[in-house]
Amino acid sequence: MPKIPAESLEAFLHRLPASTLAAVLLEMAEVDEMVKERLLRLQLADRPDQLAAGFRKTLISWQRSTKYYNYRDAPAYGQMLKAWLDQVGRELVPKDPAAGLALFETFIEADEVWFEHADDSGADIGEAVRSACRHWLQAAALCETPANVWLERLMRLYLADDYGAREELLRSANRLLPAPALRTLIARFESQMTDVLSGASKSGDLPHEVHVISAALSLLSEALGDPDVMVRAVLSYSPQPNGLQRASFVEAYLRPERPDDALTWLREPWADREDDRRSLLARVLERLGRFKESVPIRRQAFKSSPSVFYLQCWFAHLPDNDRAEAEEEVRQLILNFKDPVTAASLLVELGDIEAAEARLVAEADRLSGEYYGSLEPLTKAFRMHACWRGETVAYRALLLGILNRAYAKAYHHGARYLARLGEIAASGPDLKPMKSHETFVAEIRLRHGRKSAFWAQVESRRNSVSDTSGGSDEGLDC
Numbered sequence: 001m002p003k004i005p006a007e008s009l010e011a012f013l014h015r016l017p018a019s020t021l022a023a024v025l026l027e028m029a030e031v032d033e034m035v036k037e038r039l040l041r042l043q044l045a046d047r048p049d050q051l052a053a054g055f056r057k058t059l060i061s062w063q064r065s066t067k068y069y070n071y072r073d074a075p076a077y078g079q080m081l082k083a084w085l086d087q088v089g090r091e092l093v094p095k096d097p098a099a100g101l102a103l104f105e106t107f108i109e110a111d112e113v114w115f116e117h118a119d120d121s122g123a124d125i126g127e128a129v130r131s132a133c134r135h136w137l138q139a140a141a142l143c144e145t146p147a148n149v150w151l152e153r154l155m156r157l158y159l160a161d162d163y164g165a166r167e168e169l170l171r172s173a174n175r176l177l178p179a180p181a182l183r184t185l186i187a188r189f190e191s192q193m194t195d196v197l198s199g200a201s202k203s204g205d206l207p208h209e210v211h212v213i214s215a216a217l218s219l220l221s222e223a224l225g226d227p228d229v230m231v232r233a234v235l236s237y238s239p240q241p242n243g244l245q246r247a248s249f250v251e252a253y254l255r256p257e258r259p260d261d262a263l264t265w266l267r268e269p270w271a272d273r274e275d276d277r278r279s280l281l282a283r284v285l286e287r288l289g290r291f292k293e294s295v296p297i298r299r300q301a302f303k304s305s306p307s308v309f310y311l312q313c314w315f316a317h318l319p320d321n322d323r324a325e326a327e328e329e330v331r332q333l334i335l336n337f338k339d340p341v342t343a344a345s346l347l348v349e350l351g352d353i354e355a356a357e358a359r360l361v362a363e364a365d366r367l368s369g370e371y372y373g374s375l376e377p378l379t380k381a382f383r384m385h386a387c388w389r390g391e392t393v394a395y396r397a398l399l400l401g402i403l404n405r406a407y408a409k410a411y412h413h414g415a416r417y418l419a420r421l422g423e424i425a426a427s428g429p430d431l432k433p434m435k436s437h438e439t440f441v442a443e444i445r446l447r448h449g450r451k452s453a454f455w456a457q458v459e460s461r462r463n464s465v466s467d468t469s470g471g472s473d474e475g476l477d478c
Contacts (some may be wrong), residue, residue, distance in 0.1 A: 022453050048096035054101055057086050063110055066099040069118040078124025081107075081114060082131050104136040108157060108166065115163050126165040133168035142454045147181040151188065158216060158440050182224045188344035191357045210237050218248075227261070241265075243273030250280045259287040264407035275304070282313070291317040299326070307334060308345050334359075341371040341378070344390075348381045357382060357390030364434060369401010380403055388429035389391035396440060403448045415457035 013021070063083075069077040085107065091102035107129075113332045114125050129302035136157075140150060152436070155177075158169050166459045173182060214233045221229035231249050234241060241249070246265045253262035262284045270277040278297050298314035311330065318326055327350055337343040339362040347356035360367065367375070375394045380389035402414040403405075418441075424435030435443075448454065 007227055010284070026287070048099055051092050052096065052099040052103065055084070055092060056106075059082060059103065059106060059110075063113050065117070070447065071121045073121040074118040074120060075124045077118050077121075078128045081128040083136050085131050089138065092144065093135075093139045097139045101136060101139040101143060104132050104139055105157070105434070108136060108159070111161075111163055111165060115165075129163070129165035130168045133166055134172055134175070137169065137172055140323055145259065145434075147177050147269075149182065150176060151181065151185050154185065155188065159212065167219055169380045171222050173220060174223040177223075179224060182220060184393070185219060186220050186229055189213050189220070190233070193217070193233065197237060208235055213217045221252065225256055227256065227258065243270035243276065246270060247276055247280060250284065254284070255286065255289070259284045263288070273302075273366065286317060295319075300307070302330075303333070306337070306342060306346065308349050311346060311349055338429060340366055343376045344378055345374050348378065351377065353381060353385045353387055353390075358386040360393050361389050361434065364396075367397035369398050369404070371399060371400065388424050388427070389431055392421060392424055392431055392437075393434060400444070403444060403451065403454065406451065408453055411451075411454040411457045412461075414454055415461045418458055419461055 088100050088103050111129050118125050129227045152168055158166055193213045196207055198208050217233035218230040230252055234245050249265045250262040266277055266281045282294045282297040295318055300313045302310040336344055340359050344356040346358045375398055378395045379391050399417040400412050402410045
């Protein structure tokens, strides 16, 4: 008989009598200040003026606070600010968009307070300000105001940005402004650019305003979906763009699928950024379906910097008739690789798991746990194909990398690796020419026996497995 699905919480709550729900909420409000505050705000749902006053009171209290939030506390501080913004957007804006807009604008203009009162190493405060900008645009869009009225206000708010977190005002300006208004705003910034450049010294450095306006035009270019705006802005002060600027042009043209325009900036060498140019050129040629031209570029990129990524890029559009010859070329290159992990990874990509295993086992002494990003995928490939020696040598390298560095944060991973090594050994495979599992464990106990935190993780894992398997700890013989 099929199991009857449990009733959803939402359906259950809808069935409860109002009196029961009220009693539960009152009970929760007694012990949870957030619930109490939410209920009090709910009382003011039909009084948006009072609701706005409550939100403003909270905002003012934060502005007056002298508390500083270090890097540990800053994420919670940022979440608190974002929660307030979301509450205003959810509870006040639908009732009174103008009142919500005023609160968001005050929050944005007070960004100095938020940044100077916290260590924003994790960008939590910056994200809160960006969220405020998005809320501002959404609230403004709900106000019955002609689009052109917002232009000066947007420019003023953006140009007063001293912390680089108000870019969402322009990047997401299409949430508020239709295309004609966006073009009007672009024209105003371009006019400013002309004025600044006309007054700039011909021989000195460019005024700071040039870069501010150029950044604004780049953001508006994204909002409008028109890369030409950004390109015009850069060319106005840099008629011979450098490689970095040309790369930004190419990326901008690729977003709206304009590869022909992107190709214009890839025809000439980029001096010290030639590798970047060739990589972008291959991407653009692929977008244009010109694979006969892109494949040789991908091949050269792989030969210059062999990796699984570059191999995949090369083979992605390689004609089937050329595949065998290309694979043989890769195998010949692998023979001379000094890096056994890259060699094994490429062999796996070619589908030769046994050769990859043999390469790692032959050079086991050269492996390092620093190869984590490549070794971890190899363990999965070896396990899938029952290549126990390859999986063993990879996990041993990963484990020794953790223990040799005394990397305590990864001890739980090390315990997992050791457990898996025990499972492999218990299945009875021939691990020669490598040392036995028992010898390996004895050696790490001798060398790392004092790392009690690691062995505690091993013991904890053993007990956990023992509890869930009814007392058996086979495979965890450490």
